[in-house]
Each structure stands twice: as C-alpha cells, then as structure tokens.
Amino acid sequence: MTETAVRIESRVQGLDEQQREAFAGLPVAALSDCMGRCTGTMSLVPRHGDAPLIGNAVTVKTRSGDNLMIHKAFDLLQAGDVLVVDASGTCDNAVVGDLMMQMAQRRLVAGFVIDGAVRDVAAFRKTGFPCYSRGVTHRGPHKDGPGEINTVVTIDGMVVFPGDLIVADADGVLAIRPDDAAGVLERAVRHVQKERAFSEAVATDAVDRRWVDARIASLRGALQ
Template sequence: MTESGLRIEPRVQGLSEQQRGAFAGLPVAALSDCMGRCTGTMNLVPRHGSTPLVGNAVTVRTRPGDNLMIHKAFALLQAGDVLVVDGGGACDNALVGDLMMQMAQRQRMAGFVIDGAVRDVAAFRHAGFPCYSRGVTHRGPHKDGPGEINTVVTIDGMVVFPGDLIVADADGVLSIRPDDAAGVLERAIRHVEKEKAFSAAVANDAVDRAWVDARIASLRGGRP
C-alpha cells in the first residue's frame, strides 16, 4: 500500500536469530563507542527493569497519541522483532500498555521502543518485558490514524530503518544497520576486552596516564 499517511510496507527480515544473539551481553555504551559516539537515544527510559533488548525493527510512524497503525503492525510482527514507534515524542496519550504487552509476549516479540508515552508500567516491571519510552501517562490512545508501517522513522533524533538491529539497555537505545552489524560487533568485542584490561590495571594500581600529558602537550602545540 503506497498512499502517503497510510503506507504499509512489507516487513524487512533483518538479521537472523544467530546473528542477533552475538550482540547479547554487549553494553550499549561499548557499541556506541564503536559507532562514533554520535547516535542513539538520550531521552528514552526503560520501564521494565534491567532486562536488555536485542531484536529487529518493525517501524511505525503514527499521529501523536494514536495507536491504530500500531495495532495493524501486530499482523506483521514475528518472534524477535522490536516494535519501534515514532510518536513524535508526544506524551499526552499512551501508545501501548499492558494488553498490547500481552499480545507482544504471545508473539514472542523482543520488546517496544516508543518515542512517546506508555502506561501500565507496573505490568512491564512485573513481566520484565523490555519497553523503552519517552514518557508515562495513564491517558489512553486514540484510534483514528493516520500512520505508516515499515517506513523510515526518527526516534529521539535517531534514524531507524525497517529491519535495523535494535540494541538497548539501561543506558539507552541504539539502531544498527544490518550491513554494519558485523563490523560494529567485531570492534565492540575488542573494545570490551580493552576495558577489561583497564579494569585489571586499576585493580593493580598500574594505570598508565602518560597519554593524558601527551594529549595536553599536543593541545599546547608540543609544549609540556
């Protein structure tokens, strides 16, 4: 369906379960460090506790406070998918809540990323079902449209394409293009090992700070 404002595009497959599993346990901070430190969300908060999130993006753009197209998207969602909703950052009306969480669990979805508000946060915490949102409100959604499914969206300034890999933890949410995933993964694994080595140096009072003076000297034009 190609009508602007009511566009519904096919689901994009994204990474396999095995490929996604390779990212499990990697901190978002480490991944972010390997992606230029200039992407990812800053204002979305986990509403479920500490369970991390890894899955493929199914995107929805909706009018603020309206979840008609979110309901429609459930017909396309598969196990391991993340429902990524561009609600314009509006928090006057919740876009998902407990009942939609139950449907998502039934379909073995990975979680929700909502640039808008959610409700029933106690249910999300109790279930531990990954849900990241900009806000919380008890006020329910409208169901009038318009909206689009599986088009490019913007989530808290982060561009998300359908099929992108979504990785999230207590620090925030990242979107990784499938073609970039292998390279990001390789660099992030090395980065984590480097941080482990630094932690070991801290524990042994063996931190090398020579680079700090070298950096200051370079800023001074080579002068100590």
C-alpha cells in the first residue's frame, strides 16, 4: 500500500525459529568478526540488562519523535519478530515505552531496536524485555506520521532490510541477511572454537606469540 508520505509493505518472513535458534549463544563480537568487522551498531545501548536478542526484523521508518507508524506495525508483528525503528537517531521524544512493551510481550515479540529514544527504562529492566536504543527521555511521542513499514532502514549506520536476522547482546546489534545467515553461522562457530582453544592455551602458558614479531618485521620491511 502506498500513499502520500505513508508506505506500508508486506511482512517479510525471514528465518524460521529453528534457524534463528542456531545463533543462540554466539556472541555478537564473534559474528561481527565473521562479517568483516565493519557493520553493526556503535551507539545503541541495552536498556533491559544483559539478555541477548535474536529475531526477524520488522522495520519502521518514522519522523523523529513520532510513533504513529510504530503503532501500525504492531498489526504485522508476530512471535519472534524484532521491531526495528529508524527514528533518525534523535532523542527529543521517546517513541516506545512500557505500554508498547506490554503489547509486544503479548504478541511474543523478541524485542525492540530503536535508533531514537525510549522511556520507562525501569520497566524494561524489571521485565528484562530486550530493548536497545540510542537514548532515553521522559518526553512522550507525537502521533502524526508520516512513515514507512517494512522498507529498508538505517540504524546507527547499519542498513537493515525487512526480514533480516537481528542478533544483539551487551556489545551491540547486528543485522544479517537471511541468504548470508548459514555462511555467517558456520564461520562464527569455527571462530568461537578457535577463541576457546586460545583461552585454553592462555591458561597453560602455551600461547605462541611469535606471530607478533613476525608481523612487526613484515611491517618494518614494507616501510623500508
């Protein structure tokens, strides 16, 4: 449906529950290392505690401080979805709070990712409902529009497509294209195994540090 200043696209299914759960327990840092170390959020903060977040993106682009289209997006949200809101990164007015969190919980929504402000952070901390945002303010939202639902958005410099897999923890938020998910998962599992092996080597003073001097020597050679 397309109208002046309003665009509402169909929901994109994304990965199924079993595919999503394969990412459970994988740190965002490890996934990021396997995605070129050049994507993901840098300024969004978890408002709920340390609980991780995994789910499929339902995207909203809204005018700063306005949540009319966010309310409309609730008609499309399903269990396991993540509400991803591009509110232009401004924090003058909160676009979600306790009441919208309660509605999301009733729908078994996985969590919120808000490039903007939220309020009622005590409620998010109490329930542990995953919520990542750029800022916090007590000032409530406007409800005038315009906006878009299920279009491509930008969250803290990260491009998010509808249906992307959203993975987040205390280190930040990543969006993974469904077609890339299997490859990222495979690389991340190997990466975690490698890091565990390194930790074991540290514990037994068996870390091979020769690569550091070799890298420095190579750098010096390149500069000569």
